[in-house]
Amino acid sequence: MAVIADWLVQGMQMALVLIVxxxxxxxVRKIKARxxxxxxxxxxxxxxxxxxxxxxxxxxxxxxxxxxxxxPYVVFTAIWVAAALVPTFATGLLFSWSADLIxxxxxxxxxxxxxxLAGLDVGTSFGGIGSSRxxxxxxxxxxxxxxxxxxxxxxxxxxxxxxxANFMLSQHVGLRISxxxxxxxxxxxxxxxxxxxPVDNPATHLxxxxxxxxxxxxxxxxxLAMIEGAAFVKLLLYASLMACVFAPFGMAAAGDGPLAYLAxxxxxxxxxxxxxxxxxxxxxxxxxxxxxxxxEFIGTALMLGLLGTLLLFVTRSL
Amino acid sequence: MHGLAFDVAHLxxxxxxxxxxxxxxxxxxYSLLNIFAFHAVFLAFAVAWQAFIQGAPHLYVTAxxxxxxxxxxxxxxxxxxxxxxxxxxxxxxxxxxxxxxxFGICLVAxxxxxxxxxxxxxxxxxxxxxxxALSVVxxxxxxxxxxxxxxxxxxxxxxxxxxxxxxxxxxKGMPLVVEISIAFSVLIALIVIxxxxxxxxxxxxxxxVQVLDRFRGEQx
Numbered sequence: 001m002a003v004i005a006d007w008l009v010q011g012m013q014m015a016l017v018l019i020v021x022x023x024x025x026x027x028v029r030k031i032k033a034r035x036x037x038x039x040x041x042x043x044x045x046x047x048x049x050x051x052x053x054x055x056x057x058x059x060x061x062x063x064x065x066x067x068x069x070x071x072p073y074v075v076f077t078a079i080w081v082a083a084a085l086v087p088t089f090a091t092g093l094l095f096s097w098s099a100d101l102i103x104x105x106x107x108x109x110x111x112x113x114x115x116x117l118a119g120l121d122v123g124t125s126f127g128g129i130g131s132s133r134x135x136x137x138x139x140x141x142x143x144x145x146x147x148x149x150x151x152x153x154x155x156x157x158x159x160x161x162x163x164x165a166n167f168m169l170s171q172h173v174g175l176r177i178s179x180x181x182x183x184x185x186x187x188x189x190x191x192x193x194x195x196x197x198p199v200d201n202p203a204t205h206l207x208x209x210x211x212x213x214x215x216x217x218x219x220x221x222x223x224l225a226m227i228e229g230a231a232f233v234k235l236l237l238y239a240s241l242m243a244c245v246f247a248p249f250g251m252a253a254a255g256d257g258p259l260a261y262l263a264x265x266x267x268x269x270x271x272x273x274x275x276x277x278x279x280x281x282x283x284x285x286x287x288x289x290x291x292x293x294x295x296e297f298i299g300t301a302l303m304l305g306l307l308g309t310l311l312l313f314v315t316r317s318l
Numbered sequence: 319m320h321g322l323a324f325d326v327a328h329l330x331x332x333x334x335x336x337x338x339x340x341x342x343x344x345x346x347x348y349s350l351l352n353i354f355a356f357h358a359v360f361l362a363f364a365v366a367w368q369a370f371i372q373g374a375p376h377l378y379v380t381a382x383x384x385x386x387x388x389x390x391x392x393x394x395x396x397x398x399x400x401x402x403x404x405x406x407x408x409x410x411x412x413x414x415x416x417x418x419x420x421f422g423i424c425l426v427a428x429x430x431x432x433x434x435x436x437x438x439x440x441x442x443x444x445x446x447x448x449x450x451a452l453s454v455v456x457x458x459x460x461x462x463x464x465x466x467x468x469x470x471x472x473x474x475x476x477x478x479x480x481x482x483x484x485x486x487x488x489x490k491g492m493p494l495v496v497e498i499s500i501a502f503s504v505l506i507a508l509i510v511i512x513x514x515x516x517x518x519x520x521x522x523x524x525x526x527v528q529v530l531d532r533f534r535g536e537q538x
Contacts, residue, residue, distance in 0.1 A: 089484065175322070175325040175326060181336070227336065295416065296415060296416065300343075303420075303423060307336065313323075314434070314449055315328060315428055
């Protein structure tokens with residue numbers, strides 16, 4: 001009986017991230033539009049987009065290989081699994097033993113690898129630009145993410161997200177400058193990985209500046225729906241990662257009743273709302289950077305992660 | 319050992335190291351001077367916290383001196399100098415910012431790895447304080463090496479001196495007389511350097527110190 005309940009809760013988590021993800025993106029778009037004094041599309045517009053794309057037929061380039069066709073599904077699956085592993089409303093779920101920070105980074109890396117391959121596959125120039133830029137960003141952002149993971153695991157003594165969240169809730173955390181550094185590093189890495197504004201503009205298809213959109217330019221129909229869905233889920237993943245590590249308040253523990261789970265879901269939705277507001281305000285207040293300045297910007301995240309680990313090393317060894 | 323006192327000291331001196339790295343990152347003179355003022359303010363906080371946990375009231379005087387002179391007087395006068403020299407444009411760096419930052423991180427790692435084994439007998443607080451102070455000193459030196467503009471070299475020198483004060487505050491029992499005389503010698507150094515800056519500018523029409531190399535005949 002207990003096993004079935006555990007499966008149910010884990011399934012609920014997987015469904016929750018899938019259902020809420022387009023809503024989060026819609027919310028960010030809506031708030032951004034309102035900040036610019038525009039009406040903005042409805043909150044449900046991302047769902048409608050996905051539905052429309054799923055019904056449309058796929059237009060494939062003549063020279064597209066099998067890789068081009070399976071890449072969207074690989075990308076979506078990897079990101080969905082990663083998002084389902086991050087604790088959202090409860091810690092200690094059935095699969096939380098595998099909810100490892102390094103595993104999540106690896107899943108995201110796999111998704112990015114396949115997307116970059118798909119961008120190169122058809123052989124258009126835009127796909128090539130997009131893939132090479134994406135790899136340039138990833139080659140700095142991914143080490144930054146890993147350094148942040150190392151710092152967190154040095155602090156908590158584990159790389160399991162569920163245990164890290166419990167550790168952050170405990171009184172042993174204290175005042176740590178490394179946590180602040182890692183927070184900023186994670187923020188920058190999240191902006192870079194999600195192709196948000198200082199790095200890439202998610203709202204345009206302006207030829208010279210686009211990164212993510214250039215890679216997926218050749219996709220259509222259900223393939224595009226998969227890729228768009230993956231982008232929605234990825235944004236949610238980073239939001240819940242930050243919430244889980246830096247604000248694990250209100251999360252239900254393992255074996256709490258359904259009421260605790262409901263409270264956890266409510267707390268989680270409030271955190272997402274806050275994240276959406278912060279992201280939208282941040283994005284409206286700054287401009288996009290030149291592509292050649294990006295390594296400097298994301299390099300800051302890498303540097304902060306390194307410094308956080310170093311400073312923590314001092315306290316650990318004393 | 320890992321109480322609140324240690325954590326706050328770690329936070330403050332850790333932020334000093336972070337601000338030293340931020341100084342390396344700046345490529346405009348005005349923002350460099352602003353960050354330098356920040357550096358001094360955090361130094362004052364760190365020293366004041368040391369005074370509080372060591373129960374050494376004379377360190378409060380050190381903190382006040384750091385706040386007044388290095389946080390306010392020196393940045394303001396440097397601001398004025400930059401304005402009168404008319405050089406509020408970009409700083410040329412010898413190496414690019416990326417390698418410089420990497421080198422800076424390596425220096426922080428080096429000083430931690432050197433300082434922790436050397437000071438093993440001291441208590442944890444002094445140990446981490448000395449390690450961070452050494453890295454602030456090394457980062458100041460790195461700044462003096464990588465910059466060609468005389469004003470940013472001065473800022474590197476002053477931030478190096480901040481590291482020395484941090485070390486002095488961590489090591490218990492530094493007399494107040496030494497403290498005050500150091501503060502005044504730094505002020506005098508500022509005046510001398512300021513005069514030199516204007517002399518250099520008069521002679522060469524620039525404060526780029528590479529011109530000096532050429533003048534000495536070291537470079538064709």
